[in-house]
Amino acid sequence: MRNARQAFITLSRILQQRHSGAVVAGAPDWIDPAALDSIALMLPGAGAPVRELRLALRDGIPAHALPRTLALAHGELPLHCVRAAAARVQAVPLVERSAPPLERGTGTCLVRDRLNPDRYYLITCGHVVAPSAVARWDEVVSVQVGGKSYEGKLREWQPTVGVGLPASTIDAALIEVDSTVVLALRELACDWLPQALDDDIRRDRQVALHRAQGPLPGMLKVHWSGRVSVPDGDDDPDYFLRDAIGYMTREPTSPGDSGAPVWSEDDGLLGMHIGSVAPEGAFGANAVLGRIAPVLEWYNVKPFTRDDPASLGAADRPGVPPRLNLPPAGLLLHPNQNEVIVLAKTIWGEARGEGVDGMKAVACVVCNRLQRGHRGCHTAAAVCLSPKQFSCWNGNDPNRRRLDRIDREPDAQYLQAVDIASQALAGGLPDVTRGALHYVVSTLRERPDWLAGKVPCAVIGRHEFYNDIR
Numbered sequence: 001m002r003n004a005r006q007a008f009i010t011l012s013r014i015l016q017q018r019h020s021g022a023v024v025a026g027a028p029d030w031i032d033p034a035a036l037d038s039i040a041l042m043l044p045g046a047g048a049p050v051r052e053l054r055l056a057l058r059d060g061i062p063a064h065a066l067p068r069t070l071a072l073a074h075g076e077l078p079l080h081c082v083r084a085a086a087a088r089v090q091a092v093p094l095v096e097r098s099a100p101p102l103e104r105g106t107g108t109c110l111v112r113d114r115l116n117p118d119r120y121y122l123i124t125c126g127h128v129v130a131p132s133a134v135a136r137w138d139e140v141v142s143v144q145v146g147g148k149s150y151e152g153k154l155r156e157w158q159p160t161v162g163v164g165l166p167a168s169t170i171d172a173a174l175i176e177v178d179s180t181v182v183l184a185l186r187e188l189a190c191d192w193l194p195q196a197l198d199d200d201i202r203r204d205r206q207v208a209l210h211r212a213q214g215p216l217p218g219m220l221k222v223h224w225s226g227r228v229s230v231p232d233g234d235d236d237p238d239y240f241l242r243d244a245i246g247y248m249t250r251e252p253t254s255p256g257d258s259g260a261p262v263w264s265e266d267d268g269l270l271g272m273h274i275g276s277v278a279p280e281g282a283f284g285a286n287a288v289l290g291r292i293a294p295v296l297e298w299y300n301v302k303p304f305t306r307d308d309p310a311s312l313g314a315a316d317r318p319g320v321p322p323r324l325n326l327p328p329a330g331l332l333l334h335p336n337q338n339e340v341i342v343l344a345k346t347i348w349g350e351a352r353g354e355g356v357d358g359m360k361a362v363a364c365v366v367c368n369r370l371q372r373g374h375r376g377c378h379t380a381a382a383v384c385l386s387p388k389q390f391s392c393w394n395g396n397d398p399n400r401r402r403l404d405r406i407d408r409e410p411d412a413q414y415l416q417a418v419d420i421a422s423q424a425l426a427g428g429l430p431d432v433t434r435g436a437l438h439y440v441v442s443t444l445r446e447r448p449d450w451l452a453g454k455v456p457c458a459v460i461g462r463h464e465f466y467n468d469i470r
Contacts, residue, residue: 003072003073003074003075003077004041004051004053004072004077005041005223007053007070007072007077008039008041008053008223008225009243011031011039011053011070011225012039012225012242012243013242014027014031015031015032015033015036015039015225015226015240016225016240016242018031018032018033019033019227019240020240028067030065030066030067033227033240034058034061035057035058035061035065035066036055036056036057036058036061036226037056037057037058037084037085037086037087037226037227037281038055038056038084038086038087038224038225038226038227038277038281038282039053039054039055039056039224039225039226040053040054040056040222040223040224040225040226040246040281040282040283040285041053041054041222041223042203042221042222042223042283043201043202043203043220043221043222043223043245044202044203045202045203045204045205051077051078052077052078052079052080053070053077053078053079053080054080054082054222054281054282054283055079055080055081055082055281056082056083056084056085056086056226056278056280056281056282057081057082057083057084063081066079066081067079082280082281083280084277084278084279084280084281084282085278086226086227086228086229086238087226087227087228087229087241087274087275087276087277087278087288088228088229088275088276088277094106094107094143094144094145094212094259095107095122095124095128095129095141095142095143095144095175095259096141096142096144097128097129097131097139097141097142098139098140098141098142099139099140103127103128103129103131104128104255104256105124105125105128105129105256105257105258105259105260106124106211106212106256106257106258106259106260106261106273107122107123107124107143107185107192107259108122108123108124108125108172108259108260108261108269108272108292109122109123109193109194109261109269109292109303109304110122110123110182110185110186110193110303110304111123111174111296111299111301111302111303111304112301112302112304113300113301114300114301114302114353115300115352115353115413116352116411116412116413118411118412119176119411120176120177120178120179120181120182121155121174121175121176121177121299121301122143122152122174122175122177122181122185123172123173123174123175123259123272123295123299123301123303124172124173124175124258124259124272125171125172125173125258125259125272125273125274125290126157126158126159126161126168126170126171126172126173127159127161127171127228127230127239127258127274128173128258128259129141129154129157129173129175130154130157130160130161130173131161131230132161132230133160133161135154135157136154137154137155137405138153138154138155139153139154140152140153140154141153141154141175143175143177143181145181145184145185146184148184150177150180150181150184152175152176152177152181153175153176154173154174154175155173155174155175155176156173156174156299156401157172157173157174158170158171158172158173158298159171159239159241160239161230161238161239168239168241169241169242169243169294170290170294170295170298171228171239171241171272171274171290172272172290172295172298172299174299174301185304186304192210192261193304193305193306194261194263194267194268194269194303194305194306195266195267195268195305195306196267196268196269196305197268197269197292197293197296197303197305198263198264198266198268198269198270199270199291199292199293200264200268200270201220201245201270201291202220203220203221203222204219204220204221205219205220205264205265206218206219206264206265207219207220207247207262207263207264207265207270208262208263208265209249209253209257209260209261209262209273209287210260210261210262210263211253211254211256211257211260211273212256212260213254215263216249216250216251216253217249217250218247218248218249218250218262218287219247219248220245220246220247221245221246221247221248221282221283221284221285222245222246222282222283222285223243223244223245223246224241224243224244224245224246224277224282224285224288225240225241225242225243225244226240226241226277226281227239227240227241228240228241228274228275228288241274241288241290244274244288244289244290244291245271245288245289245290245291246277246282246283246285246287246288247262247285247287247288247289248279248284248285248286248287249286249287252276252286253273253275253276253286253287257273258273258274258275259272259273260272260273261273261292262289267306269292269303269305270289270291270292271289271290271291271292272289272290272292272295273287273288273289274287274288274289274290275287275288276288298398299398300398338381339379339380339381339421339425340418340421340422340425341407341418341421342380342381342384342385343363343366343380343381343384343421343424343425344414344417344418344420344421345384345392345403345406345407345414345417346362346366346384346390346392346393347359347362347363347417347420347421348403348406348413348414348417349390349392349393349399349402349403350362350390350391350392351461351463352411352413352414352417353413354460354461354462354463355461356416356420357432357460357461358460358461358462358463359413359416359417359420360420360424360429360432361432361433361436361439361458361460361461361463361465362439362463363420363421363423363424363429364424364429364431364432364433364436365433365436365437365438365439365465366380366383366384366424367380367424367425367429367431368431368433368435368436368437369383369437370383372437374386374437375389380425432458432460433457433458433460433465433467434457434458434465434467435457435467436457436458436465436466436467437466437467437469438450438465438466438469439463439464439465439466440463440464440466441462441463441464442459442462442463442464443462450469451466454466454468454469
């Protein structure tokens with residue numbers, strides 16, 4: 001079964017890349033979005049596994065145009081072609097866009113930022129609140145709880161819906177909400193807050209889709225990758241979803257269910273409902289869900305659960321966080337024109353979860369590099385923006401988009417970073433790193449080759465600092 005799973009992953013990746021317009025050299029021609037809508041593989045579980053890939057053909061593509069088997073390292077994997085429509089999103093009036101195109105969906109879970117716990121977000125499907133390429137950061141989203149309507153703001157989302165746009169392995173968005181919404185959602189208690197997180201994905205496991213009409217029983221069935229259509233008049237945009245989970249419900253799901261949480265039998269949060277899928281192309285599964293674990297990791301957020309001490313009860317109602325004092329307006333210049341702001345953003349992006357000492361340590365590394373003309377840099381901004389040196393500035397880093405807006409909506413850690421940056425550039429910050437020019441996260445799974453045989457000169461928070469890297 002391992003070879004079949006690897007084949008599914010490889011073919012899904014190729015199909016996704018070609019869907020986004022990329023050229024994939026050396027891959028079979030038939031793995032093409034013009035020919036295929038989706039690929040499915042039965043989940044492992046009890047009983048004899050079904051070792052075949054099910055391929056959903058697009059209209060006009062004859063089955064004989066595709067091979068009947070796929071050669072593997074140890075044998076062949078049968079390919080079974082079927083006629084099946086593309087998945088359709090199903091965007092309950094709990095979450096609703098306030099700007100065209102209008103879409104409705106359901107909230108998945110309430111979360112808080114791991115690096116800034118006083119910021120709260122409601123997670124739902126990305127295609128619900130950003131159903132086209134015209135979606136913009138800070139758009140108003142209506143959050144309806146218990147018959148009352150509250151206002152939230154669109155913050156982060158994946159994917160960007162539309163032909164030829166970058167693909168994504170998740171379909172999820174963050175809607176920032178204030179403490180009044182948190183309290184309203186907390187009142188739902190056991191009806192909406194999960195007992196815990198769960199990522200045990202196996203065939204025939206019993207689950208329930210928690211939608212507005214009440215729980216809908218279901219059963220996990222397949223690994224699923226394919227094209228997802230977002231209805232929008234006559235010209236439906238779409239996107240490609242890779243490595244989702246197909247599941248079978250007792251009755252069809254409905255428009256408005258997108259984003260609804262999928263729970264295990266013991267109330268563990270497994271994922272979020274994406275949309276309906278044709279059973280013919282998915283071994284009987286009629287719905288698709290996205291696992292919640294990758295979403296939480298991607299956005300670096302932590303969900304509220306029933307047993308979480310931070311899940312506030314009615315007696316511990318939080319007040320609305322006070323408005324933060326903005327940094328002096330003179331500092332809010334274009335990053336390339338201001339040393340303090342670039343250094344402050346670097347400190348915030350790299351170490352906002354490490355406390356004041358951790359942020360000061362990152363500032364020291366920047367100053368040490370500046371003093372030594374590291375990589376030919378003669379300004380703090382040049383040091384910070386030097387390619388692939390501070391990961392928060394990398395274009396594919398989840399922090400990158402946050403850096404672009406943090407000076408417009410500063411949090412407490414950013415204000416501290418501005419103070420530290422000003423102090424550092426004025427020469428008033430003692431070097432706590434003992435001359436370090438490099439640092440890494442101590443929990444890094446794959447440590448870089450340049451660390452071989454090296455001993456850190458300082459360990460501050462979760463960062464190891466090195467002063468002997470050349």
